[in-house]
Amino acid sequence: MTAVTETAAQLRAALAEVADPADAFQLQRFFKTGPGEYGAGDVFIGVRVPVTRSIAKRFATLPLTEIDALLDSPVHEHRLAALVILNGRFAAASKPRTFDDKARAAMVELYLAAVRRGRVNNWDLVDVSAENIIGPWLLDKPRDLLFELADAESLWERRVALLSSFAFIKAGDATTTFELSERLFADRRDLIQKALGWMLREVGKRIDEQLLTDFLDKHAPEMGRTALSYATERLAPAQRVAYRAAR
Template sequence: MEIQKQIRKLGDPVRAKQAQRFFKTGKGEYAEGDIFLGISVPEIRKLTKPFQDLSLTNLQKLTKSKYHEERLAGLILLVHKYESAPSESEKEQVFKTYVGLFPYINNWDLVDVSCHRVVGAHLENRSRKRLYAWAKSEDLWIRRISMVSTLWFIRKGDLEDAFSIARIHLNDEHDLMHKAVGWMLRECGKKDLKKLENFLDSWSSKMPRTSLRYSIEKMSERKRKFYLTKDKN
């Protein structure tokens, strides 16, 4: 496809090596085997603009690419496709396409750039049961999708699912889930600090340290110290 030709022209081997280290693509790491071309996110966003009319079939092909930046471009375009869809039936089709691409949404940046704007947006006025099922997945990236998708609800002032799904993830062993949980809790606190404090009063002593530190970043120094030492008092 033409978009792939243009993406590959921008490749930078030096930046590609840096990205592969940053995104942990080595043996046994969370993104083992992922291949980067070495292109920045702003460059990818700019490059996608003339291709916003690509068909869902072509977006599926793009998002299944072995190259990370091509998958990123596909997901950016899928978000646009969802947000610009003129009917609920077309939004449903894009949503189903996105869910079908879960095996290729396989790094934290790919999750974070897209899931709340497709999954979160689509489930705003629908049943959210599937988020709870995904929260128990063995797949790290599906678990992260379950958490980060709640960002859409949080920004609308709807916090309950974020807190509930965060509780499911408190025993998750992966650092990338600890960060995702802490991030969403911090976002909840921006909307309703008291609700975040109520959550932390019950759960801070059981939370991974990373989740706790992320969640309290915007609090006063006194409050941060209180929660960081709460389980020691």
């Protein structure tokens, strides 16, 4: 019996069946798709994230070529579904019993190509994928790639660099997050400031609050207001006030 191959066209049709124009309007406003905004020109058909994830699960074996085709779609929900599927594929190839480093490498290559051609181009797309693909891939490898991304002109590549380090934080390692943060202190783009502060906050939450405060003792004066606000959210009120006053 010939195996049935899932296609990008089938997934697009499944999403179209549940699309809602009213939701599309709201999502386009929420994700700042107007002229001059960070998501300018992005297209939504009106499928909420939980529904997109549910449909993506039905296409878990979608070939990489079809995932790549979805990533080239102008429709945001198509790209989100593609990344959800890619996450699952990468996780499956990373498990001890099904470990396949060649497959993992192919997925990383596909993902990076999509990032660099501007297809992972909103904060939700970055946040759903970077820590689940690039982060785990680099856990036991040199991390030069992240510093290349951090130096890129694209806002989204820089955010990918920061969010990829979340995987290291979860593994108990804050060194790369600290190095990336120092490199990006001067970047005052709101979505970088928020990501930077978020990752620092997670260091204190998941590894060691003292590690975070030692870093802030040294660097709080050079941090942006938004990054510092996010980084200190879980600290005692008096500490928060002191660090924010240090700017």
